[in-house]
Amino acid sequence: MNITFTVADRTGQTQTLELPDDINLSLMEVLKASDYPIAATCGGMALCATCHVEVLKGADQLLAPADAELDMLDTLPNATPQSRLACQIRLNERLQDAAFALMDTTLS
Amino acid sequence: MIQTDLCIIGAGPVGLFAVFEAGLLKMRCHLIDALPQIGGQLSEIYPKKPIYDIPGFPEVNAQTLVDNLRKQIDPFKPTFTLGERVDGLTRNDDGSFVVTTSEGTQVHCKVVVIAAGLGSFEPRKPELQNLEHFEGKGVVYMVKDPETFRKRRLVIAGGGDSALDWAIHLSSIAERVTLIHRNESFRGAPDSAEKVFKLAHEGKIDLLLSANLQAVNGNGVVKSVSVVDKDKSVKEIETDYLIPLFGLSPKLGPIAHWGLNLDKSAIEVNTVDYATNVEGVFAIGDINTYPGKLKLILCGFHEAALMAQRAFEFVYPSQKRSFKYTTVNGVNAF
Structure with a gap:
């Protein structure tokens, strides 16, 4: 099965991504592979926040963030109640029809 | 050399x-x-x-x-x-x-x-208009020498360990310390969070929770910061320094x-x-x-x-x- 969701970059330009649901990747890895400007300094340990995204739609479908992610989000100047770290979101059917916006400015 | x-x-x-x-x-x-x-x-x-x-x-x-x-x-x-x-x-x-x-x-x-x-x-910087203009003129991202802040008014923004630790430390040096944090609670070290609440209770730290920085104001140097709280009302806080502590x-x-x-x-x-x-x-x-x-x-x-x-x-x-x-x-x- 394929899943589709949308991603808005820092300029607001939105693109729909369609991916098979059986590839074992995080949303951060998918965004990097799709050439979005994400540094992913820590490689996916919820320790650098360079994959900071805002969930514009579908937040309730996602698994709740763990403590490590909440701790990191708490330190960010521009975090909102919809903020997540893409490295902590697994690519699966929960992402169907969700919408994300990139929030980190490291590489933009 | x-x-x-x-x-x-x-x-x-x-x-x-x-x-x-x-x-x-x-x-x-x-x-x-x-x-x-x-x-x-x-x-x-x-x-x-x-x-x-x-x-x-x-x-x-x-x-x-x-x-x-x-x-x-x-x-x-x-x-x-x-x-x-x-x-x-x-x-x-x-x-x-x-x-x-x-x-x-x-x-x-x-x-x-x-x-x-x-x-x-x-340092991670908050997204505020004209923030760069005030860097070194009241906006500092790290505390190198606490004595710089003796008898001055400070606004510290952030909720992590370094924001908590510096708010605690500087509260005994500065004239007034205001700590602004986006959430209602702190996820930093529980001991530090407890101490901040205690100092706030004693009137030694002004604690603004569920609040966000909105603007930094001044004429060449920092004069005040505008803070928006959860009711969306904007408050202006006069200060000599703004210290955003949002990690690296x-x-x-x-x-x-x-x-x-x-x-x-x-x-x-x-x-x-x-x-x-x-x-x-x-x-x-x-x-x-x-x-x-x-x-x-x-x-x-x-x-x-x-x-x-x-x-x-x-x-x-x-x-x-x-x-x-x-x-x-x-x-x-x-």
Whole structure:
């Protein structure tokens, strides 16, 4: 099965991504592979926040963030109640029809 | 001016190991790092995480790896400039270089090795209009000398450990400390959070929770900050300083303007000797890119070894390089 969701970059330009649901990747890895400007300094340990995204739609479908992610989000100047770290979101059917916006400015 | 053979920018694992490979070839090294300690990401971001892909170590704690690297390079007596970011690179007529830091430190060297990972760690900045205009004029991102703030009014923004710790510490020095945090509670160390609430209760810290910075105001210097609370009402707080403490994030910084070929934020190198397009300047570790690049510490170690072989030709142009195994020759300290 394929899943589709949308991603808005820092300029607001939105693109729909369609991916098979059986590839074992995080949303951060998918965004990097799709050439979005994400540094992913820590490689996916919820320790650098360079994959900071805002969930514009579908937040309730996602698994709740763990403590490590909440701790990191708490330190960010521009975090909102919809903020997540893409490295902590697994690519699966929960992402169907969700919408994300990139929030980190490291590489933009 | 500091004199050395190789000036290594970045004291992470790859920069540290480059000292070893250079040392075997009798080349001296000076390392510069923006962080106040060596170890790069390993010490700053994940000191307690185990690493599983260092050859010969089934599992090694990140900080332990840094400590071991330090021990391994000690015989070659590297020197360090820590807590300063590199700014300028100039080339002398004889082909040597002068690297200048943010604090004006100058390093004269024959070879420049950029081992800067994803760049230098710089403070995360809140997205406020005109924030840059007030930097150094009331907006500061780190507390270097607490005495600067004696009898002054401060606004600290942030909810992590450093925001809590500085709010506590500075509350006994400053005239008034206001701590602004986005949430209702703190996720930092519970002891510190408790102390902040206690100081707030005693009237020693003004605590604004569920509040966000909206603007920084002033005429040349900071006069006040505007804060919006959960009811969307805006409050203006008069202050001498705004100290945003939102952790650190890596930036390529001034290196981006050194005339090096870049691909996104990575420096292009060839895989023969990890040289950049600028003669005498090499890039190793996570900062470089080439076809098939893998951002692994072990790949950076390999790159350091090959870089050193080529760097030898810049440091000792009239000598012939002879390759020797440490098992045969040992490690001959300086």
